[in-house]
Amino acid sequence: MAEKSKIEPFAVKDCALSAIATGRRAQNLRELRDGLLTVHPGSIYYHFWGRLLRPSFDDPEYNNDFAAWARHRLHDVKLAERLGVIDPAEFGEIEALRQEVIDVIEERLDETEFLSWAPRDHQFHFIRAQTVVFDTRRRLEHPRELAATIPGLSVGSIYYHAIDARRREPQGVDDFSAWLARFGGHYADLSTRLAGLDPYFVTLTELRDQLSSVFSDYFREDGR
Numbered sequence: 001m002a003e004k005s006k007i008e009p010f011a012v013k014d015c016a017l018s019a020i021a022t023g024r025r026a027q028n029l030r031e032l033r034d035g036l037l038t039v040h041p042g043s044i045y046y047h048f049w050g051r052l053l054r055p056s057f058d059d060p061e062y063n064n065d066f067a068a069w070a071r072h073r074l075h076d077v078k079l080a081e082r083l084g085v086i087d088p089a090e091f092g093e094i095e096a097l098r099q100e101v102i103d104v105i106e107e108r109l110d111e112t113e114f115l116s117w118a119p120r121d122h123q124f125h126f127i128r129a130q131t132v133v134f135d136t137r138r139r140l141e142h143p144r145e146l147a148a149t150i151p152g153l154s155v156g157s158i159y160y161h162a163i164d165a166r167r168r169e170p171q172g173v174d175d176f177s178a179w180l181a182r183f184g185g186h187y188a189d190l191s192t193r194l195a196g197l198d199p200y201f202v203t204l205t206e207l208r209d210q211l212s213s214v215f216s217d218y219f220r221e222d223g224r
Contacts, residue, residue: 009139010179012149015160017046017053017129024126028115029074032066033105035126041094042128045167048088048097050129052204053159063201064088065124066101073118079108089200092172131164143180143187147215155204162207163199176211190218 026032047065071080091097161175
């Protein structure tokens, strides 16, 4: 069909995160705030999103490293709850997310008369990550193929195409939506359904299931 000859196939990629130490660390809340002011933006991104690809992340109560550290090392439940409800998907720019975290911490500093200190061996270490991308060499010609392909994708592929893609310019959206946009407005409804997914408060496995349902439901309706 005409769509196939005009539009570049969807290239299925996989990825892994390589952690890089920044040399910055904090032992109390004020030091955490000071570190946040100047740390590389990639570190903010990593401490919110990186846990999705870290098999060692086992704290289902808190979805980012700042909240988990505040709870388990500073024993500040109020701060942990405030940091834990921040959804990075709601911030178009990492600097806006950085400022939100700083604002929450400064609000807590104003409320607190005495600083809690984490043990020296449990300081907060600011980490950033390098995304290592692998080409699976798999190519999809038609959006319908995504319905059959997504259930078998690795969590690394889901992370790369549904999450990491959002910070890549110029589209700023997941790779699936960016590819669908190349078909004109033909898949506008499908793109709208994808935009309704929030990838942050779920695991990558759960996100894969949600994506699979969106695509399979769409192409099953009306015999698309």
